[in-house]
Amino acid sequence: MIQLFHVTKEYPGDGPALQDVSLEIDKGEFVFLTGASGAGKSTLLKLIFCDEPATAGQLLLFGKNVAKISASAIPFVRRNIGVVFQDFKLLANRTVAENVALPLEVRGLAQKEIRRKVRGLLRSVGLEHRADKFPPSLSGGEQQRVAVARALAPDPALLLADEPTGNLDPERTLEVMDLLYGANARGTTVVVATHDRSLLERYKKRVVVLQAGRLLSDGDSVRRAVS
Amino acid sequence: MALRPLRAARRALESMARGPYVALVGAATVFVAVFATGLFAGALGGAERLLAAWAGEVRVSVYLAPGADLERARAAAAALAPGRRVEAVPSEVALSRLADSLGEQAHVLEGVGPGALPDAVEIEAPGLSLEGARELAARLRSVPGADDVDYGTAWLEGVERFVSRARTAAVFLFGALALATAILVSNTLRLAVFARREEIEIMKLVGATDAFVATPFLLEGLLQGLLGAGAAVLALAGVHGLLVPRLAAAVSAARALTLADTLPPALVVALVGGGAGIGLLGSALSVARALRRT
Ligand SMILES: Nc1ncnc2c1ncn2[C@@H]1O[C@H](COP(=O)(O)OP(=O)(O)O)[C@@H](O)[C@H]1O
Ligand SMILES: [Mg+2]
Numbered sequence: 088m089i090q091l092f093h094v095t096k097e098y099p100g101d102g103p104a105l106q107d108v109s110l111e112i113d114k115g116e117f118v119f120l121t122g123a124s125g126a127g128k129s130t131l132l133k134l135i136f137c138d139e140p141a142t143a144g145q146l147l148l149f150g151k152n153v154a155k156i157s158a159s160a161i162p163f164v165r166r167n168i169g170v171v172f173q174d175f176k177l178l179a180n181r182t183v184a185e186n187v188a189l190p191l192e193v194r195g196l197a198q199k200e201i202r203r204k205v206r207g208l209l210r211s212v213g214l215e216h217r218a219d220k221f222p223p224s225l226s227g228g229e230q231q232r233v234a235v236a237r238a239l240a241p242d243p244a245l246l247l248a249d250e251p252t253g254n255l256d257p258e259r260t261l262e263v264m265d266l267l268y269g270a271n272a273r274g275t276t277v278v279v280a281t282h283d284r285s286l287l288e289r290y291k292k293r294v295v296v297l298q299a300g301r302l303l304s305d306g307d308s309v310r311r312a313v314s
Numbered sequence: 315m316a317l318r319p320l321r322a323a324r325r326a327l328e329s330m331a332r333g334p335y336v337a338l339v340g341a342a343t344v345f346v347a348v349f350a351t352g353l354f355a356g357a358l359g360g361a362e363r364l365l366a367a368w369a370g371e372v373r374v375s376v377y378l379a380p381g382a383d384l385e386r387a388r389a390a391a392a393a394l395a396p397g398r399r400v401e402a403v404p405s406e407v408a409l410s411r412l413a414d415s416l417g418e419q420a421h422v423l424e425g426v427g428p429g430a431l432p433d434a435v436e437i438e439a440p441g442l443s444l445e446g447a448r449e450l451a452a453r454l455r456s457v458p459g460a461d462d463v464d465y466g467t468a469w470l471e472g473v474e475r476f477v478s479r480a481r482t483a484a485v486f487l488f489g490a491l492a493l494a495t496a497i498l499v500s501n502t503l504r505l506a507v508f509a510r511r512e513e514i515e516i517m518k519l520v521g522a523t524d525a526f527v528a529t530p531f532l533l534e535g536l537l538q539g540l541l542g543a544g545a546a547v548l549a550l551a552g553v554h555g556l557l558v559p560r561l562a563a564a565v566s567a568a569r570a571l572t573l574a575d576t577l578p579p580a581l582v583v584a585l586v587g588g589g590a591g592i593g594l595l596g597s598a599l600s601v602a603r604a605l606r607r608t
Binding site for chain 2: 159162163165166170176177178180189190192193194195237241
């Protein structure tokens with residue numbers, strides 16, 4: 088599903104944020120991306136989301152060379168990818184239901200269909216009763232569940248989450264992680280960038296460790312990698 | 315995917331309802347620009363109309379001193395105003411014309427003797443400029459026996475004063491309003507971009523195409539332009555309604571000024587079209603800027 092071959096990324100006027108990273112993520116996998124702050128986790132997710140171009144190397148997404156995707160085709164590639172961020176990125180002046188509906192509006196679904204889907208999504212994250220509230224009136228954990236519902240709304244093949252639990256207390260963290268885990272169980276490929284070691288230990292999934300832009304280790308022997 | 319214009323329109327209306335302040339500032343910006351332009355164009359249109367009316371009826375009268383030779387004066391005037399219709403108007407003819415022009419009130423002339431009005435020579439000079447009329451009048455003072463030369467000074471001076479004041483005011487207004495408009499436009503653009511930067515970013519995160527993001531913005535800009543320009547046209551009609559009676563008190567010919575002179579349909583179409591264009595351009599610039607940034 089995602090293949091990186093010797094990918095390097097340099098931001099202008101900066102050292103490399105990623106250096107010679109080769110990596111393959113298959114359909115249906117659940118992968119943690121970890122490493123210290125500044126290791127290049129967010130950068131890697133941005134490359135996969137076609138938000139930044141790679142400086143060198145090859146990145147194949149759904150079997151396509153990302154470098155060859157035209158700017159006007161990027162939105163259509165992104166429609167296969169859901170994204171979740173540490174800061175939720177919800178629109179404060181739209182209701183919870185409207186936020187979740189956004190990717191469906193973008194895809195031009197019928198209003199009736201959108202309403203039906205949004206109801207189901209909010210039920211699945213336990214926020215039906217918050218449908219008409221505005222995000223700022225929700226707790227952080229609730230806001231992140233709304234963001235997950237929005238990311239999953241169009242049934243994406245791939246879900247990218249950048250420090251999705253970075254702003255949450257341990258209990259809310261588990262609620263959100265369980266949603267990502269559930270999505271993966273239903274077939275969505277999930278990549279989670281996190282520096283929270285307890286998550287890696289709890290979920291025992293594949294862990295990719297970055298250090299200063301380089302791939303340090305890849306596998307499920309977490310303890311050895313991070314210690 | 316085909317863009318759905320009705321949905322885009324719905325989204326435009328929703329976001330205007332969500333951010334009425336930004337929408338109002340946009341409409342107000344267009345209002346100022348259109349109002350300033352309309353004021354300028356309307357004032358010039360009115361002034362031109364007045365001048366044209368005057369130019370159609372320029373008539374210079376040379377009044378003769380008692381005992382002057384009317385025929386000699388006519389010949390001299392004809393020589394001084396070559397190519398113009400020059401007419402000798404003896405006292406009696408002047409009196410009967412005055413009686414005609416008075417109509418029912420002609421009885422006030424009862425008992426007025428035949429020599430009460432001076433003999434006169436009248437020169438018709440249609441299409442002559444105010445400056446030309448003044449020069450001609452000055453030349454005609456040398457007509458033998460000329461006592462006084464009149465070229466309808468009273469309201470003419472009024473028109474001239476109005477035109478020159480309008481010009482000064484227009485230049486001043488135009489300068490001040492152009493500056494204000496420029497500041498407002500750039501602020502509105504920045505405001506629009508800033509208010510929606512997050513929304514645009516998130517739209518693109520969830521897979522929106524640039525066209526999907528831009529369409530409601532463009533419709534909003536168009537609508538703001540139409541609203542601002544529509545309000546400006548109404549305000550201009552209001553200014554016409556307020557100013558023309560006042561002007562007519564000073565310059566009687568201004569009474570004939572209609573809305574079609576100061577605000578002709580072609581001007582209305584141009585102003586509303588221009589306003590819509592400014593709105594569309596403003597939003598296109600702001601959304602292009604925002605799309606590039608995310
Ligand atoms: N937009 C950017 N411009 C310049 N440098 C950047 C940018 N984003 C990230 N970097 C740099 O790239 C490196 C990796 O950053 P990042 O991918 O955000 O790491 P992480 O998410 O693991 O904390 C850091 O040194 C950071 O300063
Ligand atoms: Mg990061």
